[in-house]
Amino acid sequence: MTANEILDMLYGTLHTTGVFNFQWNVIIMWGVGCLFIYLAIAKKYEPLLLLPIGFGIFIVNFPLVPLMGDSHGHPQLLQVFYHYGLQWEVIPCVIFLGLGAMTDFGPLIANPKTLLVGAGAQLGVFITFTGTVLVGFTLKEAASVSIIGGADGPTTIYLTQHLAPQLLGANALAAYSYMAMVPLIQPPIMRLMTSVKERKIRMRQLRPVSRQEKLLFPLVTSAIIALLVPSVIPLMGMFMLGNLMKESGVVARLTDSAQGSLMNIVTIFLGISVGATMQADKFLSWKPLFIFSLGLLDFGVCTIGGIVTVKIMNLFLKEKINPLIGSAGVSAVPMAARVSQVEGLKYDKTNHLLMHAMGPNLAGVIGSAAAAGMFIAMFD
Amino acid sequence: MKKIVFLLLVSLFFPLTANAKDFLGAPVIPQGKAIQKTDSRLELKTLLSHDEVVSFYREALKGFENIKFREWKDATYIEDDGKMPWHSITISKGGKESTDVVIVKDNWTWIIWTLVLRYIGVFIVLMILFIGMSVSGKIISRSVQRMGAKKAANESS
Numbered sequence: 001m002t003a004n005e006i007l008d009m010l011y012g013t014l015h016t017t018g019v020f021n022f023q024w025n026v027i028i029m030w031g032v033g034c035l036f037i038y039l040a041i042a043k044k045y046e047p048l049l050l051l052p053i054g055f056g057i058f059i060v061n062f063p064l065v066p067l068m069g070d071s072h073g074h075p076q077l078l079q080v081f082y083h084y085g086l087q088w089e090v091i092p093c094v095i096f097l098g099l100g101a102m103t104d105f106g107p108l109i110a111n112p113k114t115l116l117v118g119a120g121a122q123l124g125v126f127i128t129f130t131g132t133v134l135v136g137f138t139l140k141e142a143a144s145v146s147i148i149g150g151a152d153g154p155t156t157i158y159l160t161q162h163l164a165p166q167l168l169g170a171n172a173l174a175a176y177s178y179m180a181m182v183p184l185i186q187p188p189i190m191r192l193m194t195s196v197k198e199r200k201i202r203m204r205q206l207r208p209v210s211r212q213e214k215l216l217f218p219l220v221t222s223a224i225i226a227l228l229v230p231s232v233i234p235l236m237g238m239f240m241l242g243n244l245m246k247e248s249g250v251v252a253r254l255t256d257s258a259q260g261s262l263m264n265i266v267t268i269f270l271g272i273s274v275g276a277t278m279q280a281d282k283f284l285s286w287k288p289l290f291i292f293s294l295g296l297l298d299f300g301v302c303t304i305g306g307i308v309t310v311k312i313m314n315l316f317l318k319e320k321i322n323p324l325i326g327s328a329g330v331s332a333v334p335m336a337a338r339v340s341q342v343e344g345l346k347y348d349k350t351n352h353l354l355m356h357a358m359g360p361n362l363a364g365v366i367g368s369a370a371a372a373g374m375f376i377a378m379f380d
Numbered sequence: 381m382k383k384i385v386f387l388l389l390v391s392l393f394f395p396l397t398a399n400a401k402d403f404l405g406a407p408v409i410p411q412g413k414a415i416q417k418t419d420s421r422l423e424l425k426t427l428l429s430h431d432e433v434v435s436f437y438r439e440a441l442k443g444f445e446n447i448k449f450r451e452w453k454d455a456t457y458i459e460d461d462g463k464m465p466w467h468s469i470t471i472s473k474g475g476k477e478s479t480d481v482v483i484v485k486d487n488w489t490w491i492i493w494t495l496v497l498r499y500i501g502v503f504i505v506l507m508i509l510f511i512g513m514s515v516s517g518k519i520i521s522r523s524v525q526r527m528g529a530k531k532a533a534n535e536s537s
Contacts, residue, residue, distance in 0.1 A: 112513040119506040126495045133491060138446060139461040212520045220512045228505045363506065370505045374498040379448070379461055 021063035025280040032283075033058030033275070036173070045180035049153070049271050053173060056275015068276050078276040081269045086161050086168065091270045092154035093238045098263030099154075099365075100242025101255045103333070105217050107358035110206040113313065114325070114356075118363025120309025121329025122371045124149035124301030128294050135290050140164050143375040145291050148175045149298025150368025151182070152331035157274070158235055159372040163379055169278035170288040174295035182335045183342075185296070186303050186327045190343055193307045194323045199347040201322040203356045211247070218244040221366070229373030231380065236369050302330045306360060321356075328357040331364040406466040406483045407440035409433055420485035430456070430479050433471050460486070 014020050036054030040047040060067050060078065067078040075083060085091040108114060125146045132142035144160040144167055156175040160168050178185065218240035225236045245255045306329030314320045324344050328336040337357035344353040402408055403422040412424030426433060434449075434456050441447050446462030458469040465486055472480040 109513060109517060112510045112517070115506040115510045115513075116503065119503040122499065122502050126499045129495055130491065136463075138463055139491075140446065210520060210524045212524060213517055216516050216520060217513065220516055221509060224505070224509050224512055228508065366509065367502055367506055370502045371498070374501050378494065378498065 016064070018063040018065070023063065023280070025284050026061040026063065028284060029061035029278065029280045030058055032278070033061065036177075039177075039180070046176045048267055049176045049274075050180070052268055052271025053176070053275040056272040057169075057278045058275075060276045060278070061280050068279065078272060082273040082276060085266070085269045086157065086273050087165070089158055089161055089234065091266045091273070092158040092161075093234050094266045095154045095263060095270065096235050096239040097242040098258045098260075098266075099333075100218070100239040100244075101246045101259040103239075103243055103246070103362065104358075105214065105243060105362055106209045107206055107355050108362045109209045109213050109217055111356070111359045113317075114321075114359030115363040115366070116313065117306050117309050117321075117326050117329040117360035118365075118367035119329075119370075120312075121302045121306035121326070121360070121364055122150060122367050123305025123308075124298040124303075124330075125368070125371050127301050128298040131297065132290075132294055135294075137287070137290075138164075140379055141167055141287075143379065144171055145294055146298060147171075147368065147372055147375065148178065148291070148295040149302040150331055150364070150371060151175070151179050151299065151302070151336065152365055152368040153179065155232075155235060155331075155365075155368050155372050157270070158232075159375060162376055166282070167287065167291065169274055169283060170291045172274045173278070174288075174291050177292075178295055178299050179332045179335065182299075182330075182332045183339050185299050186336065186339050187343055189300055189303045190307065190324055190327050190339075193304060196347060198311075198323050199344065200351065201320050202348070202351055203322055203325075203353070204319060206355055214247040215244070218247070225366075225370070225373075229370050229377070231376035232369045232373035235372075236366070239365070239369075299330065303327045306330065306364075322351075322353055325353055325357040325360055328361040329364045329367070331361065331368050333361050333365060334358065336364070337361040403483050404465040404485050406464070406469055407437065408483070409436055409481055412481060415480075420487065422483045424481040424483075425478050426481060427478055430471060430473050430475065433479050433481060437469060437471070 033054045033056075036050045036057065038054075039045040040050035040054060056078070059065065066076045068082070069076055069079065128146040128149055129142045132145045133139060137145060140163040144156075144162075144164040147156050147159045148171060150156070153172065153175050157168065157172050160171045164171075222233070222237055222240040226233045242255075242258050245251045245258060303326075307323050307326035309329065310321050310323040310326035314323070322340075322344060324340045325337075328340045330336055337354055337360075340357035341352065341354040344351050403417075408422070409424060409426050409428065411428060412426040414422065415425050416423040428436070437458055438449070441458070444460075444462075444464075446460060448459050448461060450457040450459065453473075455473055456471045458471070460467060466483055467486040467490055468482075468484050470480075470482045470484075
């Protein structure tokens with residue numbers, strides 16, 4: 001064997017390594033991945049999702065890694081997760097099943113007028129849509145970006161996958177990042193939009209809700225959503241099934257699985273698949289920057305929308321509602337409700353708003369799903 | 381064959397016949413006679429049947445992204461959800477001898493109004509849910525109260 005042949009062999013071997021296929025832009029993506037891993041571990045911002053998302057971003061941005069492509073006609077590992085989990089829109093719906101199995105709709109059933117707060121808080125979704133179109137996104141992309149303000153991860157992923165799958169990574173990341181930052185984003189807006197007197201409003205204790213009412217709720221809600229916004233029934237139907245399983249009390253094993261192991265399993269697949277969509281050549285453009293900026297605006301306007309809705313309702317109600325619970329109209333369950341509680345306690349140490357805020361908080365989940373349904377109906 | 385000859389004659393004798401290839405980027409049916417034309421709207425009449433016009437547009441818009449054909453009762457509605465300068469092409473149905481085609485420019489009025497309507501739509505959905513919950517809650521509360529009272533009466537007797 002000649003020296004040239006040995007060099008050729010060495011050259012060929014080295015070209016099968018990532019080092020020789022290196023591109024500078026992946027370094028930025030490693031940084032993005034590590035940032036989200038840092039936020040998850042050090043700051044505990046939505047760690048269940050940001051950790052696998054961060055790792056997905058990190059690992060998929062190494063050259064030649066067989067993760068998101070095809071090998072000999074077969075999809076590679078993360079491509080399989082992505083295809084069956086997200087492209088088939090399975091994971092968001094299964095997560096909603098688990099969320100339903102965890103959720104107690106009692107506060108919403110006891111005070112159903114808070115449903116309107118959940119609708120009012122979708123204001124940002126529709127305003128951001130306009131802004132997103134103005135900066136050059138298509139209508140479908142604008143719809144998927146604007147739903148970020150609804151602060152509902154699975155709904156954002158479901159709608160984005162449906163209308164603009166190319167934005168999935170950026171949208172999911174923006175939604176979960178801002179959801180984690182609700183305690184930072186909302187309080188200044190809440191203080192700006194309310195007077196001290198309003199923040200001290202006390203609300204009557206919620207009435208007890210019978211088991212029958214809790215059993216009927218998922219059926220009534222499913223029926224109404226199926227009739228009015230059928231396009232989101234895969235999400236809402238699973239949400240209500242999970243809740244019916246919980247409230248029925250007769251399928252404890254299924255409820256445990258739905259809210260425990262099943263939810264954990266799909267969360268891993270969701271995180272890693274979303275992260276894996278963010279490859280440098282697809283992700284590094286001006287769009288993610290706009291998505292993050294518009295997402296923040298969206299959250300702010302949604303918070304304002306919820307508070308203003310409460311204020312308008314107070315004009316007609318004998319028993320006033322504390323407008324601090326309006327901000328919980330964005331979904332982000334139960335983080336946004338906790339923020340209302342914390343802000344309320346700052347002005348009256350004995351005024352506990354948590355259960356009152358859970359009503360609009362849960363209404364926000366239904367409201368954002370309804371908004372998503374409106375967008376799907378608009379484009380399908 | 382007769383039809384083609386007829387259409388050729390029509391296009392020769394009608395000076396108003398639209399011969400532009402497109403209006404704001406939207407393909408214009410070659411045999412169409414312009415009835416009304418402004419900067420934002422073009423209305424045409426053609427002797428082709430509705431199905432022929434639709435097939436023309438299906439062929440002409442092949443490969444365009446974000447184009448959607450909707451079948452309405454009175455018309456076929458072609459909508460662009462992308463970035464084309466035109467927003468919609470409406471092709472009337474049921475015309476005896478002619479088919480009307482209307483091309484409309486992309487406009488903010490449509491976007492704003494559709495968003496306003498959909499925001500109101502979210503309120504309506506949740507309002508109906510509110511009514512449904514209030515009514516069912518009242519019915520159930522009453523029946524639970526009645527059952528409780530019956531039970532108490534039975535126990536006392």
